[in-house]
Amino acid sequence: MTNADRFDCAVIGAGVMGASVALPLARAGMRVALVDRGPICREASGVNAGTLTMQMTRAALIPYALKAWELWMDTPRWLGLSVGAEQRDGLSVAFTEAEVAILEARAAARRAAGAPITLVDGARAREIEPGLSERALRVGHCPVDGFASAYLTGRAFRVALEGAGVALREGVAVTGVERVRGGWQVRVADGEPLMATRVVLAGGVWLEDMAGWFGIRLPIKVLINQLAVTERMPPVMQSVLGIASGLLSLKQYPNGTVLIGGGWQGRGGRHDGRGDAFVPEALIGNIRLAAFVLPALRRARIVRAWLGLEAETADALPVLGPLPGVEDGWIIGSVHSGYTSGPFMGALLADAILGRPLALPLFPIDRLLAQKDAA
C-alpha cells in the first residue's frame, strides 16, 4: 500500500451529517472518502420534511440550530447550489389550555437558549397567517423559521463534494472496520477495502450497528415518521405551522404543494428498509390535524405519502464526538431536528477532527453507553 491509496478520513454514511463533515475536511486539505450503501442523501436526509425550525428543536440545541439556520439560508455561498431554503414565520399553535401550558414552557426554554420566540394571541397570529383556524388560543411566533426542499440536498452536496475533491462512493455498503497499522481498514460488501487514517460514523438510524463494529453498544431508537404531500394548489398559507406539542409541521412550497408532517409514526425498523408499514390511522390523524389548523386543506388532494427513519438516543440529545476508547474514530448523528442543525453539526465535528477551536461543545457519547466491550 502506498500513501496515495490511503485516505486521511473515511466518512461512513452520506446523509446530511456525513456530507457536512466530509466537505469541510476536504476543503481543509484532507483526502476524504464518503461512503454510502445507497445514493447520497436518500435516507432521512433526502426524505425529511425540510422544516428549518427553532420551535421544534430541543432547547439545548437552539444555539447550534441558529447557526445552522444561517448556513441553510446561505447555501449558494458555501455549498454552491440552492436547496430551496426560504425564511418564513414559524407559528406553533395551542388549542387547549393544556397546550397553552406546554407552549409557554417550551417557548420560555427556547427563548432562554436564544430563539426569538414571542407568544401572541389568535387574532395576531391570523394577521401573520390568515388561513389559520379560528380556534387558536395562543401561538408561539418565531421569525427564524422556514424550510428547504430536502429532496434537493443530495444533488447540492454532490456537486460541492466533488468540487472539493471528496471521493464519493455510492452504492457501497460498509460491513465493518478493522484496526490496521496506523489507521483503519474499512471493509465493504463487494470490493476492495478502503484504507483511512480516521473514520467517522454517520449512519443515521444505523449508527447502532456501526458502533457495534467497535464493540460499542449504543442504543439508538428508530422513529418512523410519516409524511404526506398535496398536489400543487393555489396559495393557502405562508408561514410554517406547528402545534405546541410538536406533532405537526405544515408548509406550502413556492410550487404550491403543501407538505404535512410532524412525526406521526408508521411501523417498521432499521432493518426493514423504508416504508413497509404505513399506519393509516396515523396518516389520517396527521391530515386531520393539518386541516384543523388550516381549514383550506380540506380541499387539497393528497398525491403522495412516505416514511423516513429518524434516529433518537435515550436522552434525545445528539451523538457527536470521539468514539470512546477508539483512536481516530468519530461519530455523528441522532440530532433532534437534525436536518436543521446538520450543516453546523458536521462543521463542528470537522473542527474537532482538525484540532481547531470549537464554537460550541460536542455531545460525547459516553453518557449513552449501555456497556462497553473491549474493542
Next chain:
Amino acid sequence: MRVDGRDVVATPGISVAAALLAAGIVVLRRSPAGDTPRGAFCLMGVCQECTVLIEGRAERACMIAVRDGIAVSLRGPHAE
C-alpha cells in the same frame, strides 16, 4: 351541464370529459408548472389531466358521469 355558469347540452351518462369534448370544449385547464393548455388525455382516470372542479370538488372529468345540471368549473383546482 353548467360549465363555468353556461349551459352546455350533454348526453346523460357519458363522462363529463367526453361531454365536454363533444361540445367542442377541449382545453380543460392549464398545467400548474409550465402554464400550458391541457385537455383529457388517458380517459381512464390515470393521467389526471382532466381534473376540473365538479360540484366544487377537484375531480377527474373522465371518471364522473353527466347528470342533469351538473356544475363544472374549468378554472380547476390550480386556478387562484
Next chain:
Amino acid sequence: MKVDLAVLGAGPAGANAALAAAGHGLSVAVIDENAAAGGQVWRAPAPSVTRDDADARDGAALREKLRISTVEHLDSATAWLIARDDAWRVDVARHGRSETVTADALVIATGAHERVMPFPGWTLPGVIGLAAATILLKANGVLPGQRTVVAGCGPLLSLVAASILKAGGTVAAVVDLASRAEWLGALPALAARPDLLARGALWRARIAAARVPVFHRHTVIRAEGTERLGAVRLGRVDAEGRLVPGAPEVAIAADALAIGHGLVPDTAATRLLRLRHRYDAASGWVAARDGTLAGSVARLWLAGEVGGIGGAAVAALQGRLAGLAAAQALGRSAAAAEAAQLQAGIARAGRAAAAMSWMMRPRPAMAGGITPETIVCRCEDVPRAAIEAAIAAGARDLNQVKQWTRCGMGPCQGRMCGEAAASLLAPHVGGRENVAPWTGRPPLRPVSADDLLGDFDYADIPIPAPAPP
C-alpha cells in the same frame, strides 16, 4: 367491511376472480373506481350508446353475473391504501368518505394503462391516447375530433380507425410504426384466435374502403398548434423507431391525434406492498407470480395485466384461476381439474396475446429520439434536458431522477412519464432491466383530503404524546 376475499379491480381479471371465489363459498368484495364492472376492455357503455360487438356482449354478461352473485361490488370506489396486519386492509375512498375493507385474502387485478412515448406537442389538447380513444368511442359514443390522426403501434390502431369510421367520423391518416411485413409475420401466432383474425380483417377492410392513407414505418414527429392541436407532422422511421435522416416530412391537418405505444402494467399496488417484481421484455416491470398466480407474499394473488400484458381473454381466465386458488387457500374445496384446464387455456390464449403485445412494444430507439426540450413529465412540465442534467449530475436510479427534477412527483404519480424516464436512464446503467421502477407509496391514486377526514373536532384527533421538550 370484513370479507374472506378482497379483489382490487373489476376488469375481466378481477371480476372473474370475485365470481370464482364467491362460487366456492367465499364472501367477496370487489373494489373498482369505475361506476360499472368491466375494466378497460369490457367497459360499460353509457345508456345512450348502443353496441353489439363481442366486447360489449362479454362485458354485459359479466355485469349480469356479478349482479346475481353474492359478490359485494364496491363501485366508484378508489382504493388508496393497502396495508397488512393480521389480515389485509384496503382503504377505499367512496362517495366522499373513506371506508376500510378487511380480508383474509387479496387478489390484485389493477390492469394496465397506456404508454405514450413523448414527442413535441403531446401535451396539446386534442392529443389523446390510442386506448383512450377506444373509451371515448365504445363507452361514450363520442369522436375524438372532426379529423383524427390515429398513430402508434399494435392492434388498437385498426380498431380505433375503424371505429371512428363506423361512427361516421373522419380519419385523416393511420400512422403505424410497424411495416406491413411485421404484421404478416404476426399472423401465424393468431391462427389460434380466428375471431381476432376476422375482426382485424374487417377493420382493415373498412379503413381501405374509406381510402384512409396508411403510413407504415412512420411516426409522429410533432403535434402542432398553440391552444389546441391543429396539425400533425409525420416522418419515416426504421425498424428501431429511429427517424430516417433526410426523409421527407408529411404535415396533416387534424384536430385530434390518438396515439399509443402499448400498455404498461399498473403496479402501484404491488410496489406499495413491496412484492417481488421482475423485468419482462414485452411488458416491462411486472409483479412476479407463480403458476397459481400467487404473489411473493402469503394470501395474495395477482390476476390479469398487473402481472404482464396478455389481453382480455387471458385476464379473464387468470381471474378465475386466482379466485379458485384463494378459495382453496381459505379451505374451500376447488376442483383441481378446473385449475389445470384454466392453466392450459391461459397458455393457449397467451400465444396470440404475446404476438399482439410484441406488435405494441415501443421501439428501442424512440426514447433516444426525444428532443431535449420535449416535456417528458406532463404533470410537472419536466423536459428531457432536465432529466439528462440530473443524470449528468450523478442520478443513477429513477427515484433520484425524480427527487432532483420533480419528474414523476405530480398527480399521475409517475404513470405517464415513468416509462420514458426509465428509458432515458437505461443506457447509463446497463439497460432497462437495471432501472427499477419508482418506489410504491400511498395513495394509489390522488385522494381528496375531504374524503379522508369526515366530520371531527379537535378532541377526536388522536394526537400522540408530545415530542421531547
